[in-house]
Amino acid sequence: xxxxxxDPSARTTPRGPSRxxxxxxxVALGLVLAWHVAAALxxxxxxxxxxxxxxxxxxxxxxxxxxxATVGIIANVAAAALLARGSRRARMTSFTVNxxxxxxxxxxxxxxxxxxxFLDDFAAAFNAAFLPFIGMAVAVAWLVLARRIAARLxxxxxxxxxxxxxATVVGMRWIGLVAIAVFSLIWLWMLEPxxxxxxxxxxxxxxxxxxxxxxxxxxxxxxxxxTMWAQRTAVRFNTPADKLESQAGWLFLSxxxxxxxxxxxxxxxxxxxxxxxxxxxxxxxxxxGLGNYIDTLGLTVAGSANELPSxxxxxxxxxxxxxxxxxxxxWQSISNIMVFLLLAxxxxxxxxxxxxxxxQTGYRGTKTFRTIFFVPAVAGVIGVTLxxxxxxxxxVGFVNWFIGWVNGVINIFVPGDPMPVPVEIGWLSDPSxxxxxxxxxxxxxxxxxxxxxxxxxxxxxxxELHEAAMLDGAGSWRRFxxxxxxxxxxxxxxxxxxxxxxxxQLFDIVxxxxxxxxxxxxxxxxxxxxxxxxxxxxxQDAFGQAxxxxxxxxxxxxxxxxxxxxxxxxxxxET
Amino acid sequence: xxxxxxxxxxxxxxxxxxxxxxxxLLIAGIIVLVPFVLAFFGSFKTAEDFFTYPPxxxxxxxxxxxxxxxxLPLFTVPLPEGGTAxxxxxxxxxSLREFIGxxxxxxxxxAPRESAEPTGEVVVIDGKDxxxxxxxxxxxxxxxxxxxxxxxxxxIDPSDPNAPPVFAVSSAVQxxxxxxxxxxxxxxxLGLEGFGRSLTNTVLVTILVVVGQVFTSILGGYAxxxxxxxxxxxxxxxxxxxxxxxxxxxxxPLYRLMIAIGWGNTLTSLVxxxxxxxxxxxxxxxxxxxxxxxxEEAAVIDGASRWTILWRIxxxxxxPAVATLSTFSFxxxxxxxxxxxxxxxxxxxxxxxxxLTLSVLGGRAADTPNxxxxxxxxxxxxxxxxxxxxxxxxxxxxxxxxxKG
Numbered sequence: 008x009x010x011x012x013x014d015p016s017a018r019t020t021p022r023g024p025s026r027x028x029x030x031x032x033x034v035a036l037g038l039v040l041a042w043h044v045a046a047a048l049x050x051x052x053x054x055x056x057x058x059x060x061x062x063x064x065x066x067x068x069x070x071x072x073x074x075x076a077t078v079g080i081i082a083n084v085a086a087a088a089l090l091a092r093g094s095r096r097a098r099m100t101s102f103t104v105n106x107x108x109x110x111x112x113x114x115x116x117x118x119x120x121x122x123x124x125f126l127d128d129f130a131a132a133f134n135a136a137f138l139p140f141i142g143m144a145v146a147v148a149w150l151v152l153a154r155r156i157a158a159r160l161x162x163x164x165x166x167x168x169x170x171x172x173x174a175t176v177v178g179m180r181w182i183g184l185v186a187i188a189v190f191s192l193i194w195l196w197m198l199e200p201x202x203x204x205x206x207x208x209x210x211x212x213x214x215x216x217x218x219x220x221x222x223x224x225x226x227x228x229x230x231x232x233x234t235m236w237a238q239r240t241a242v243r244f245n246t247p248a249d250k251l252e253s254q255a256g257w258l259f260l261s262x263x264x265x266x267x268x269x270x271x272x273x274x275x276x277x278x279x280x281x282x283x284x285x286x287x288x289x290x291x292x293x294x295x296g297l298g299n300y301i302d303t304l305g306l307t308v309a310g311s312a313n314e315l316p317s318x319x320x321x322x323x324x325x326x327x328x329x330x331x332x333x334x335x336x337x338w339q340s341i342s343n344i345m346v347f348l349l350l351a352x353x354x355x356x357x358x359x360x361x362x363x364x365x366x367q368t369g370y371r372g373t374k375t376f377r378t379i380f381f382v383p384a385v386a387g388v389i390g391v392t393l394x395x396x397x398x399x400x401x402x403v404g405f406v407n408w409f410i411g412w413v414n415g416v417i418n419i420f421v422p423g424d425p426m427p428v429p430v431e432i433g434w435l436s437d438p439s440x441x442x443x444x445x446x447x448x449x450x451x452x453x454x455x456x457x458x459x460x461x462x463x464x465x466x467x468x469x470x471e472l473h474e475a476a477m478l479d480g481a482g483s484w485r486r487f488x489x490x491x492x493x494x495x496x497x498x499x500x501x502x503x504x505x506x507x508x509x510x511x512q513l514f515d516i517v518x519x520x521x522x523x524x525x526x527x528x529x530x531x532x533x534x535x536x537x538x539x540x541x542x543x544x545x546x547q548d549a550f551g552q553a554x555x556x557x558x559x560x561x562x563x564x565x566x567x568x569x570x571x572x573x574x575x576x577x578x579x580x581e582t
Numbered sequence: 583x584x585x586x587x588x589x590x591x592x593x594x595x596x597x598x599x600x601x602x603x604x605x606x607l608l609i610a611g612i613i614v615l616v617p618f619v620l621a622f623f624g625s626f627k628t629a630e631d632f633f634t635y636p637p638x639x640x641x642x643x644x645x646x647x648x649x650x651x652x653x654l655p656l657f658t659v660p661l662p663e664g665g666t667a668x669x670x671x672x673x674x675x676x677s678l679r680e681f682i683g684x685x686x687x688x689x690x691x692x693a694p695r696e697s698a699e700p701t702g703e704v705v706v707i708d709g710k711d712x713x714x715x716x717x718x719x720x721x722x723x724x725x726x727x728x729x730x731x732x733x734x735x736x737x738i739d740p741s742d743p744n745a746p747p748v749f750a751v752s753s754a755v756q757x758x759x760x761x762x763x764x765x766x767x768x769x770x771x772l773g774l775e776g777f778g779r780s781l782t783n784t785v786l787v788t789i790l791v792v793v794g795q796v797f798t799s800i801l802g803g804y805a806x807x808x809x810x811x812x813x814x815x816x817x818x819x820x821x822x823x824x825x826x827x828x829x830x831x832x833x834x835p836l837y838r839l840m841i842a843i844g845w846g847n848t849l850t851s852l853v854x855x856x857x858x859x860x861x862x863x864x865x866x867x868x869x870x871x872x873x874x875x876x877x878e879e880a881a882v883i884d885g886a887s888r889w890t891i892l893w894r895i896x897x898x899x900x901x902p903a904v905a906t907l908s909t910f911s912f913x914x915x916x917x918x919x920x921x922x923x924x925x926x927x928x929x930x931x932x933x934x935x936x937x938l939t940l941s942v943l944g945g946r947a948a949d950t951p952n953x954x955x956x957x958x959x960x961x962x963x964x965x966x967x968x969x970x971x972x973x974x975x976x977x978x979x980x981x982x983x984x985x986k987g
Contacts, residue, residue, distance in 0.1 A: 123850035256809030263802035266858025274835035522945025
């Protein structure tokens with residue numbers, strides 16, 4: 008990587024139009040220093056207004072802005088001081104301070120211009136201009152097709168391409184290009200960009216002074232950051248190549264990392280914290296310690312239902328009396344999901360294993376089936392569930408009709424009490440079978456995915472094993488049980504664990520099957536932990552307790568994942 | 583494996599094995615495809631067509647015949663003189679009587695009261711007095727008694743409308759139907775409030791999420807694979823760990839965050855949090871690691887910046903990985919349901935996405951399953967098409983990366 012700094016003179020002289028933006032380095036560094044002083048003063052002014060209580064704000068934004076302003080003062084003063092001393096660290100300190108301030112200001116400008124709402128306005132325009140957009144997409148597909156044909160024709164072996172064919176392909180490309188141009192123009196025109204711009208201008212003029220300040224500061228910060236990043240600055244500050252590399256690493260990672268912290272790590276920590284509070288989302292949270300967890304998990308044993316402490320309901324009879332729970336619905340959801348796991352996981356895994364073996368027989372065309380089996384996993388849970396909802400209709404659904412038809416066939420061959428025809432099982436309304444309907448839909452949509460995982464696992468089995476066994480006269484059954492199955496141990500464990508983890512988060516299927524009935528319909532027979540969490544958090548506004556349920560579920564899932572990891576590692580060590 | 587088939591003798595056993603392999607795969611394939619086929623044909627049915635038993639595959643509509651400018655629904659009607667005929671119904675709900683032969687209880691005539699002559703006599707059947715009538719059957723007069731009242735229909739022959747009408751109870755007639763595809767269902771569902779809008783919203787959100795994910799993942803993957811910096815491996819481990827954390831845990835805090843910064847109920851909340859993905863970064867990193875360093879060395883010597891190297895050298899080489907990641911994020915964004923369900927207000931039809939609109943439609947329109955299925959087919963077209971186009975990359979990658987993740 009040292010090659011980059013090997014020839015410093017190559018980039019030190021600015022070219023043509025960028026001369027204005029690239030003044031002599033000493034001048035540029037002086038300007039950056041001036042900016043840091045100005046920024047420190049600006050942050051100081053904000054801090055003055057906050058801590059002097061000149062701006063009347065709520066406590067949370069007040070604290071946040073106060074901290075940000077203080078950090079801003081310290082960081083900018085430090086950068087200015089380092090820069091004034093000509094320290095080696097000045098370059099990166101100044102760059103980091105300016106880069107982070109830049110991102111902060113972009114976010115603030117985004118909020119100030121209410122760009123979040125602007126996307127909805129844009130979506131309306133996008134909707135109005137959808138047809139030319141489709142035209143553009145078709146034209147692009149056309150062009151790709153033309154390119155592929157051209158690439159095929161150019162493929163050496165076909166030197167006898169008739170001129171007419173070549174001309175047709177060239178024509179196709181031109182048609183594609185013209186179509187893209189035309190449709191893009193129509194699209195742009197139909198989007199009414201002026202309308203959209205005027206919307207932006209409206210939100211800009213809401214707080215014009217503030218927005219102008221943001222825009223100006225963003226421009227300056229951008230210039231300062233680029234100046235400090237530039238190679239000539241790196242040369243001036245003698246930044247070694249490995250430092251340059253690690254700075255580039257952080258810069259490349261930064262968009263991803265900032266998003267990760269803001270939308271993943273931050274909320275995760277918040278979720279854990281809030282699970283120790285009682286919070287309705289409106290009034291301020293009250294700390295309850297482990298209260299939410301105890302309220303959710305609480306179990307107790309008593310001689311009879313009457314002897315249970317207050318707040319406990321009996322959920323299960325036992326030889327010694329009854330078991331009471333402080334949250335019977337939670338335990339109902341756990342018992343439902345356990346039954347679901349027992350039924351759905353075998354349904355999603357065992358057929359997958361069998362089918363994977365059949366696909367790997369290598370007969371002609373079996374790979375096509377792998378693609379077909381995969382389709383339910385990509386088609387979208389809601390759509391798939393709605394199809395099944397129609398098929399599971401108790402009176403006119405295909406499932407009951409099919410069962411009735413099978414019963415009719417049985418009645419022909421088996422004497423005795425005839426099986427009922429037609430069958431009217433209330434798959435969606437009868438509490439005793441409602442969970443089976445969910446099992447059916449889940450198993451159907453998951454086994455194809457698992458088949459693919461199994462086939463991948465089988466590709467890792469050395470062929471020699473099978474060949475040697477065949478020479479020893481082992482039949483295909485023998486080979487399946489003695490070679491395939493043991494070699495697939497790790498894969499099987501992975502498939503089972505990932506299916507269990509997916510099944511534990513069951514929500515979409517249940518929700519779509521039950522609409523418009525309340526979740527958990529009928530009679531809480533399909534109440535799963537996530538459905539319960541949804542009920543708590545988004546229908547009863549019990550955010551603290553819902554977070555506790557989320558973490559209990561998370562711990563359950565995480566321990567399974569850990570188990571899987573340890574199994575895999577042990578397996579890897581064995582082999 | 584192809585070697586097997588040449589080595590193994592083509593005994594009957596191998597034929598049976600091959601045949602049963604195909605049979606089982608075919609049955610499984612049918613089980614997978616049947617719901618899709620049913621949905622496809624169902625989307626062309628009329629709503630009434632769903633409420634017949636037994637359910638049928640093809641969309642049927644009642645046949646009609648035009649008599650005096652009026653469309654009469656056609657039925658197969660049993661004739662009093664035996665046999666059946668296809669007749670048009672001119673009246674439904676005609677009040678009829680059921681006459682039974684006094685001497686011959688197997689003779690049952692269903693007709694209006696006026697069609698038989700009262701004789702004034704009475705017979706006692708099962709302890710009840712029944713009026714006796716004289717009816718004409720095959721030109722002979724037969725004594726019948728009035729058993730009970732029935733409701734039925736009046737049917738005429740469309741080719742001979744002036745011939746005497748035929749009466750029959752509804753359970754005795756079969757509607758005559760023909761296969762007809764209601765292509766208008768698709769227009770209807772697109773015209774439903776919010777459906778067209780949620781379709782274009784989904785397209786927009788999906789495009790933004792895919793582009794954003796690919797962009798941040800390439801940058802992050804490049805940093806993790808090619809640039810050494812302190813803490814890199816620890817952060818990477820953190821990313822890996824985060825893949826295992828179920829989204830459920832984030833539902834509540836992310837929802838509160840969106841509300842707090844004023845993004846609730848906007849499409850932005852469906853895009854921005856999902857632009858940053860640990861999984862995509864991991865995928866791109868794994869791919870970049872496998873690219874030999876020699877390929878970039880020439881560019882490094884030419885003094886190209888890392889940015890240029892990334893986009894001019896790495897990006898074109900990683901098209902398979904980008905295709906996989908794009909397919910993943912496309913399917914994820916297009917089909918995502920739980921998050922839109924909680925963040926988009928149920929009344930906001932302009933800000934909805936397909937999965938959400940479908941679930942609302944599926945819950946509300948129990949009487950129009952045809953429109954629900956048309957909506958389902960429309961929503962499934964794009965993901966299935968993308969999957970089929972990209973499956974060459976996709977299926978293999980699910981297999982390999984799934985095992986690593």
